[in-house]
Amino acid sequence: MFQVNFLEQYCKGCGLCVHFCPKNIIVLAQYTNDQGYNPATINDMTKCTGCALCARMCPHVVIEIVEGGAA
């Protein structure tokens, strides 16, 4: 079980994490953050395998993934 945290205020909505997530569980939110971008967010945390490909490709170091998040 993994908890994926998005530092939404730093996200510029480039969507690379959306593309590289093998489980297709990351989406860009409908709302905008303070910078005016649609930040990335996760729609089904239970499917996350902690592979961290999203974090690896994120150019703004928005994503942190910790094991053992709230079930």
Added chain:
Amino acid sequence: MSEQILMKGNEAVAEAAIAAGCRYFFGYPITPQSEILEQLARRLPEVGGAYVQAESEVSAINMVFGAAAAGARVMTASSSPGISLMQEGISYIASAELPAVIVNIMRGAPGLGGIHPSQADYFQSVKGGGHGDYKLIVLAPSSVQELIDHTILAFEMAEAYRTPVVIFGDAMMGQMMEPVVIPDIEPLPPNRPWATTGMEGRGPNIVHTLYLPADKLENHCNRLFAKYSEIEHNEKRSVGYLTEDAEILVVAYGIMSRVARAAVEMARDDGIKVGMFRPVTLWPFPDNALQAAARNARVVIAAEISMGQMIEDVRLALGNRVPVVLFNRIGLVPNPDEIYAAIKSKAREVNANG
């Protein structure tokens, strides 16, 4: 080693730098200053330092930037065309408030000019040279002993004010030999809590010159200029010679001041009331002392090995109170006779005008 020895100007600069605790030198060969490099290439490894021969003066001055940021006492030296190449780096060093010593053994110019003595880089160092609002302390020694003393002083000033200091020599001073004493001093190691040395036990230190928000840049410039005001207040230096009753005042710096002094002595033998004023710091220019020295003057002769550069500061200091005329030669250090003749001619005019 406090005994008197015979030494060439360029070698003396190198030895003085070592005495002052300088352990890093970055430079590029150019006549007539190359002996500074050669001496330091020999000597710095002996005292635990490093000499790096850069691929250009552009690179050399940026190595100085890096070494100064890393906390070292550091120097470079060149001659006029090479100093031109360093101007960009000097602007950055001044803005980043890094202590560094830059020696200019001036040669003929503009362009490739020649390898003769010159004083034609006055504007470049005293008035700016690089881009933006900054000042350089500029020292003008007139003998090999003073090259030594001013090199040591330059390191002290650079450290005290966190600012680059320029020492003006010329082809003659760099190449001539005179008896000198290298003082036996024990300089403290540099104390630079702001240096980028790796942040063990503190937060990150940053050395930079970029201030994108307009107010930050304005604050930065205001802060620099508050420091420059302090330097102006503390560091104006000059030497007067027989100025008390002088109706004719010769103003000259560096090697030219020695020639001027000899000419003044010759003219005094003729009963002419002539004196000499020698700025030792070109920036800050010793304007108050010049005003005092010129209080009885009816004519002032600015003597320079250039087409007339220092003369502008002489005029700024004296205003319209007294005529200021230029005596100059290019490509050589004149004989005292020539300045003596100029003094005689002015003395006749002064007497004719009653």
Added chain:
Amino acid sequence: MAKKGYMRPPTLLQKPWHFCPGCNHGIAHRLVAEVIDEMGLQNQTVGVGSVGCGVFSYEYFNFDGIGPSHGRSPAVATGVKRVLPDRLVFTYQGDGDLAAIGTTEMVHCAVRGENITIIFINNTLYGMTGGQMAPTTLMGQVTTTSPRGRGREQGLPFRVCEMLATAEGAAYVARVALFNPAQVNRAKKAIRRAFETQMAGLGFSMVEMLSACPTNWGLSPLEALKYVEEKMVPTYPLGEFKVPEGVK
């Protein structure tokens, strides 16, 4: 078993960056920070920035930093390293900064075998000034100063790694890319090897990273990654050009 999860490297300061959406500079910054943290060198590092999109690197890294003038970073790094030979000293430079105005400083730094590392971000143009042609611009590539596409009269792409690998003073020279997670992992290994080369005192090291600039290329972030893979890599082949004994 590979370690799962991901934490931001402590050596990156937590603040918003000026980089455009999808810009690979951020990935490069993160990799440098990760390697420094993994090597435990945060307190022994002096980073030397540059002018261009890398200009704020000293504001993003949490270690001592210097902001030099355009192209002169290898000279500045030389000054730092000679004074502090036991520190990790690296420059972070783009292709305008390194491969145009700073060519002299870069080449002679390598020729001297200066024991520093250059992190070289190649995105084929001047990003910060609005996408002008650089020496690294691809043939036919449209930029604001090659509006009809780079032609023969505007020169040919400059392969920095291949040139520097001929310098005897260069110990480690590698070109990597950032267009997918596997390449990113390879890039990180290259940075690690470069830093290890330096800390072992083996001489000059450089890692060139082919890096996407979606904004100035006029592509989406994803299209820009494809552009790196399909257009840049054929001109700038990936690989390690030089690896010293003992860092393998």
